[in-house]
Every structure is written in structure tokens, then in C-alpha cells.
Amino acid sequence: MDLHLDQITHRYDGAPVLDGIDLHIPTGRIVCLVGPSGCGKSTLLRLVGGLERPSEGDIRQIGTPPDGCLNPLTYVFQDFALLPWRTVAGNIALVLEDHGLPKSRIDAVITDVLARTNLSDFRDALPKQLSGGMKQRVAIARALAVEPAVLLMDEPLSALDSQTRELLMEDLVGLWTRQAFTAVYVTHNLDEAVRLGHRIVLLSRRPGRIRDIVEIDTDLADRRAGQADLEEKRAHLWSLMRDEARAADAELVTHG
Numbered sequence: 032m033d034l035h036l037d038q039i040t041h042r043y044d045g046a047p048v049l050d051g052i053d054l055h056i057p058t059g060r061i062v063c064l065v066g067p068s069g070c071g072k073s074t075l076l077r078l079v080g081g082l083e084r085p086s087e088g089d090i091r092q093i094g095t096p097p098d099g100c101l102n103p104l105t106y107v108f109q110d111f112a113l114l115p116w117r118t119v120a121g122n123i124a125l126v127l128e129d130h131g132l133p134k135s136r137i138d139a140v141i142t143d144v145l146a147r148t149n150l151s152d153f154r155d156a157l158p159k160q161l162s163g164g165m166k167q168r169v170a171i172a173r174a175l176a177v178e179p180a181v182l183l184m185d186e187p188l189s190a191l192d193s194q195t196r197e198l199l200m201e202d203l204v205g206l207w208t209r210q211a212f213t214a215v216y217v218t219h220n221l222d223e224a225v226r227l228g229h230r231i232v233l234l235s236r237r238p239g240r241i242r243d244i245v246e247i248d249t250d251l252a253d254r255r256a257g258q259a260d261l262e263e264k265r266a267h268l269w270s271l272m273r274d275e276a277r278a279a280d281a282e283l284v285t286h287g
């Protein structure tokens with residue numbers, strides 16, 4: 032299922048946060064949203080997920096969600112959002128129980144997503160027994176359990192240390208390579224964006240407008256930290272973001 036954003040504009044209390052966003056999110060691709068703090072990345076993700084309605088513009092879903100999809104637009108949050116009193120399997124079961132699936136089907140889905148995320152040995156563990164990286168793997172497994180059409184990922188690796196982030200990036204690449212998923216991935220981190228994004232959308236400072244869209248054709252599985260072609264894209268994005276930060280500084284001085 033593709034998503035098309037047509038001229039999305041959003042205001043809070045009359046103040047513009049996003050302005051005229053046109054964007055295509057193709058099936059089977061990871062689209063990263065990057066941009067300076069407060070430019071509206073999370074807001075755009077909430078609009079895509081239907082948690083809020085845009086002040087202007089349309090978000091169209093083209094095509095149908097995958098077979099067995101229980102929740103077309105599914106979030107993965109920075110803070111994992113696991114229930115502490117439920118086991119790993121129990122946390123995943125939670126999102127399936129509401130759909131009235133038989134227990135045997137729920138067990139089969141849990142077994143499948145735990146295998147896909149290398150968590151099979153942790154089925155009966157409680158969140159407090161898991162590291163941050165493992166908790167986020169559980170959150171990703173839980174999101175995959177509903178066969179989403181589009182994963183909406185809001186800074187999913189930001190709470191993790193850099194080594195764990197690297198491991199999780201490798202896991203996400205492995206997951207995508209084995210079975211391509213569609214994602215909108217918000218991040219501050221340009222290294223993450225160039226490792227995981229097929230398309231990187233740079234927003235300007237508030238109100239967020241599309242400043243640039245960078246496509247990266249290199250297969251996810253062939254990307255490595257510090258690789259020359261990725262470095263070039265990262266440097267390009269950073270040069271544009273640095274301009275935004277400078278402009279923001281200048282504005283503060285002007286109005287201060």
C-alpha cells in the first residue's frame with residue numbers, strides 16, 4: 032500500500048507547523064524524515080498515522096494492505112511502550128487479542144515474529160530483564176505481528192547507546208532484506224537515515240517544508256558505516272541542515 036501526501040499543511044492555534052508537504056511513500060521502501068528540532072517531523076508522522084487530521088491537504092492510501100493485516104498504520108516509539116507485567120510473548124499477544132484470533136493463531140504469529148527478530152529465546156522474559164536494545168526488538172516484533180502496511184517509526188533508536196543502535200540498524204536491514212516492509216522513519220541522526228533510508232526527506236525549520244529529497248539506490252544490505260557514497264549523501268544533508276541552524280540563529284538575533 033502506497034501513501035500519497037498532497038499539500039499537507041498543519042497549524043497549531045493558527046501557527047503553521049507544516050507547510051505544503053507533497054510526498055510519496057512507496058510500498059516496500061523506507062522513507063526517512065530528517066530536519067531540525069521542532070520542524071514538524073513527529074507531527075507529520077501523527078498525521079500520516081491518522082492520530083490528527085491535517086489543517087489542509089489529503090493523505091491517500093493507494094492499494095490494499097498486506098494479507099492478514101490487522102492494523103495498517105502501526106507505530107514504533109522511542110520509549111518501547113511495553114507493559115512491564117507482561118512477558119515478551121504477552122506484550123505481543125496484547126495487540127492480537129483484541130482481534131478475536133484463536134489462541135493457536137496468536138501463538139503461531141508470536142513464534143514467527145520472535146524468530147524474525149531473533150527473540151525466540153526470550154519469549155517468557157519480562158521487560159525488566161531485557162536491555163534497551165532487546166526491548167526495542169520486542170517493540171518491533173509487536174509491530175510486525177499485526178502485518179502493518181506501513182510502519183511509523185518515531186526515533187526508534189534514539190534511546191539506545193551507539194553500539195546497540197548499530198546492532199539494531201543491522202537487524203532492521205536484515206528484517207527488511209528478508210521481507211521488505213514499508214516504513215516512515217523519523218530520526219535526528221543522519222547516519223541512521225543514510226543506512227536505512229531509500230528516500231530521505233529533509234524538512235526545513237518550522238514551518239516544515241520539504242527542503243530536499245535524497246534517493247539512495249545502494250541496497251540496504253550493501254551499506255556500511257562510513258561508506259564513501261553514503262558519506263557524500265550525509266555531508267550533503269548536513270550542509271543543508273547546518274544552513275537551517277544558522278538561519279535559526281540569525282532569526283533569534285534579529286528578533287531578540
Ligand SMILES: Nc1ncnc2c1ncn2[C@@H]1O[C@H](COP(=O)(O)OP(=O)(O)OP(=O)(O)O)[C@@H](O)[C@H]1O
Pocket residue numbers: 043044048066067068069070071072073074075219237
Ligand atoms: N499538540 C501540539 N500543540 C501545539 N503545538 C505543538 C503540538 N505538537 C507539537 N507542537 C509544536 O509543533 C512544532 C513541531 O513539533 P514536532 O514534535 O512535530 O517537531 P519535531 O521535528 O518532531 O521535533 P523534534 O525533532 O525536536 O522531536 C514544535 O514547535 C512543537 O512545539
